[in-house]
Amino acid sequence: MSELKIDTRLWSSKARNLSPYVPGEQPQHDNLCKLNTNENPFPPSPKVGEAITKVLEQQADDLRLYPAPESDDLRAALAQLYDLDVNQVFVGNGSDEVLALVFASFFLKERPVLAPDISYSFYPVYAQTFGVDLIQIPLEEDFSIDPDAYRQPCSGIIIANPNAPTGLLLSLADIRKLAGEHSNSVIVIDEAYIDFAQVEAGSADAQVSAVSLINDCDNILVTQTFSKSRSLAGLRVGMAFGNASLIEALTRMKNSFNSYPLDKLAQAGATASVLDTAYFEQTCQQVIDLRQSLTAELTALDYQVLPSHANFIFVRPKDGNASAVASALREQGIIVRHFDKPRINEYLRITVGTAAQNNRLIEALQALQKNAEAVTD
Amino acid sequence: MSELKIDTRLWSSKARNLSPYVPGEQPQHDNLCKLNTNENPFPPSPKVGEAITKVLEQQADDLRLYPAPESDDLRAALAQLYDLDVNQVFVGNGSDEVLALVFASFFLKERPVLAPDISYSFYPVYAQTFGVDLIQIPLEEDFSIDPDAYRQPCSGIIIANPNAPTGLLLSLADIRKLAGEHSNSVIVIDEAYIDFAQVEAGSADAQVSAVSLINDCDNILVTQTFSKSRSLAGLRVGMAFGNASLIEALTRMKNSFNSYPLDKLAQAGATASVLDTAYFEQTCQQVIDLRQSLTAELTALDYQVLPSHANFIFVRPKDGNASAVASALREQGIIVRHFDKPRINEYLRITVGTAAQNNRLIEALQALQKNAEAVTD
Structure with a gap:
């Protein structure tokens, strides 16, 4: 392939100003x-391959049809897993897509978004893509997050928990405090890695996932992924949990970008994964x-x-x-x-x-x- | 499920102003x-199911790994199909996602986008999502498109060809004329249904797809989909063809939204479909x-x-x-x-x-x- 000389003459100003994420x-x-x-x-889980094979064997013809646009079965399985209503559950094409829709749905151009200075490096990219200011709040010397450092006007806060790349965990008490102090902002907890913390913590009596807070706090939105604890990075499925009004905003935003982000096989495989506890x-x-x-x-x-x-x-x-x-x-x-x-x-x-x-x-x-x-x- | 009373207090202004697409x-x-x-x-094609089954049988373990972010094999197969360089090919999660990235990558807020008044109803939704003006140019009495009606300043033109819901075809001569008259705007030809016209037209001597123009016209971008002629609406794969600089803009935009839009199985299935001519x-x-x-x-x-x-x-x-x-x-x-x-x-x-x-x-x-x-x- 010859070296590409890029000509940006026909690009939008948005395209010219991007600094894309580098995976x-x-x-x-x-x-x-x-x-x-x-x-x-x-x-x-072997059930994932079995479920997809079953679709291919018994309903191969169905690949010609559009998939369920709102991934109903998968959302129902996730709702049951966390004892939620299905309208508190959103799914998307990997948690990266879910996070992009979160930035578009909740973060305002007039007020900044707060995030730790050391965290998932896609957050500043989303901020630039959607034209919102991102203020990076320094982690403490020991790389922990101090909720008091977030006490400033904002349209939202996004925190990875456990944080990446540090692996450190913020307590639910701290998250609840952040949500209480910012009742008119959306507090996004990106729980890509939470299952490793939750399984370690053990039973439901020792909750570490902020999903347990969403019925109490209408401004907490939790994102998760099938890419880590469920070994399905190759299938591209992510999800969000929150108050039904927050989920409705995400759904409307999805349907303004791309109505069918999850293909039929990914929906079947992900559902089988959720059921194999x-x-x-x-x-x-x-x-x-x-x-x-x-x-x-x-x-x-x-x-x-x-x-x-x-x-x-x-x-x-x-x-x-x-x-x-x-x-x-x-x-x-x-x-x-x-x-x-x-x-x-x-x-x-x-x-x-x-x-x-x-x-x-x-x-x-x-x-x-x-x-x-x-x-x- | 109880009736949802939607509370938009925590929504962004963008979310509040959407009128999502209704599939x-x-x-x-x-x-x-x-x-x-x-x-x-x-x-x-039966080869699609076979290719996916093969991945599941021989590389099931690989589902734990991220897929190829730029879908290299699929893009190579498409490049070969149309005798293009691989850097003239882009793929995404259905042509709906590709079109969303097109609006973000090429259409400017300062100048409007032109589209037929009767066409794919997602276009006005994208325009609203990305804050660009859409001017709808009336079709003629007989529902045909008159290229002369598009002679006005714009940042881009988007035309479905064949148009939906009419099914009428615009000639390549007209498309070339549009591209020539708007050399600083991107002319997007949405060819969701073109294969039915191309197969009808017969051999390569009777081209109806604008893919045949992209080496001549650096401002023509063509989108296509696997959902119609390839019977894979359930797999969510779409593509774009154009000058390498246009494809680079789409790639950068993709990597500012979602780096891995195509899962491993969709990549394998779509590639098998392309090869089964x-x-x-x-x-x-x-x-x-x-x-x-x-x-x-x-x-x-x-x-x-x-x-x-x-x-x-x-x-x-x-x-x-x-x-x-x-x-x-x-x-x-x-x-x-x-x-x-x-x-x-x-x-x-x-x-x-x-x-x-x-x-x-x-x-x-x-x-x-x-x-x-x-x-x-």
Whole structure:
């Protein structure tokens, strides 16, 4: 392919001013140890493949028809999972699409949106796309979120919980406080990784998900995804939970962009995933166990490891030279994520892999450390 | 479900001002004769199901991974189909999503967009969503498009070709003329139904698709879909073809909304569909043949039938009482589309169905006519 000389003459001013999101790379090599985009190390529930195969075998003809525009069955399954009314549930083409619709539906151009300075890097992109101001509120020294720092006029607040790339968890008490102090703003809690925290916390008596607050707080909107805890990044399904009036705004916005974002197979597969609770809990627990082992091993190698509630860990090598570690690992086919940004450029975000992947990582880091000692000696 | 009282207090001004698109209904009844949303009466190529099943059997584990963000294999197959470079091809979650990104990427707030007054009803919705003025240019008396009527300043023109709901085709000479007269505006040709016209026209010597113009005219962007001629409305895949700089704008806009709009299974299924040229041509030809029979039979029943180049026909009953005909058909489980709008409220848009569906429609209309005569007698 020849080098493209881009001519922006026919672009809209909006298109000219974009700084698009850059997803973590998806290299296609054999024997790669891919620990850079927080995918689940386990496959999805076998029920997912079975449900999709059943559609293909029994209703292949139906692919010629438009899918259910509001994904009714999937929303009903999610409503039942969380004991909600179906009109408190929205679904979309991955939580990225849901978040785009959230920015368009709730955030005003006249008042800014508040978000942590270190968080999901798509938030500033959405803000630019929809022309809203984003004020980034610095995390504390220990990377935690202080709700008091958000006490300023805004049209909304968006917080990833657990936050990425730190993995730290904000308490429901703090979220409730934010919602109470900003009763005329929408508080969006992006719970892409919450299931790993919720399964760890255990029973319903120990709620960590803000879904448990939406009946009390009409201004809390919670987004989640099938891409992490449900091992379905390849299927593109995300969801939002909130007061029925918030969900209605999202639905109207969806129907002003794209009426049928979820194809028939994705709807069937995602529904089957929701119904297989046992598999879900078992694989989440396995990821949590693997995270704990990985944390212990990295700590033994003198890495500082933040207390993660997600399926990744945020770690700092003793000398802070995270970039060099990432490069050395890449040479051995192990890909981790390094963000070349202020405050976090001495850290690496590492996805929790299978036991074999984690061992390969630890062995590589041990070898690296031995080489460094040999040079120093 | 209780009646929802909508509270718009927390909505953005954008959300409050929307008039979302209302898709044709998707009723779920047995024995329904659904001729209202222009789906293909034939199932998709069997290769589609085979390709998806293969992914599920051989790479089910891969569903845990993000799909290829730029749908490389699918774009390569489409590029080969039309003898283009891959950077002249864009794909999205149905042509509705592609069109939304088109409005955001090319149409300016300072200058209006021009479209026919009778056309795809999502265009005014997109205009409102993205805050651009849409000027609707009246079709001629015979519902044809006069390119000279578009001679006014604009940031873009969008024309469905064949147009919906009329089914009429604009010539490539007219499209080239529009592009030449508006060299600083993007001319979007929405070819959702073009394959039925192209297969009818025959060989490559008789081009009717504007894809054949994009190497000559850097301001023509063509959108197409898998939902009609490829019988894959249930899979949600659409595409755009144009100069590489136009495609780059769409790609940047996509990556500012949602990086991964096409799931792994949709990519595999759509690619298999593109590669099965024989099935595609055969089913398109069957639809064309069925359209011709249906046209003849309706003409015999004294319906005025516009010369359609799509997989639907636009017809006027002799007395112009289209609404009554639609209601009478609905009572017998036959759903056709009636638009309660000026100029076209005496017409019905009827999707070409299977031979059996078309017979059922004709028999119902014959019975209706007999009843009317009996009443008159």
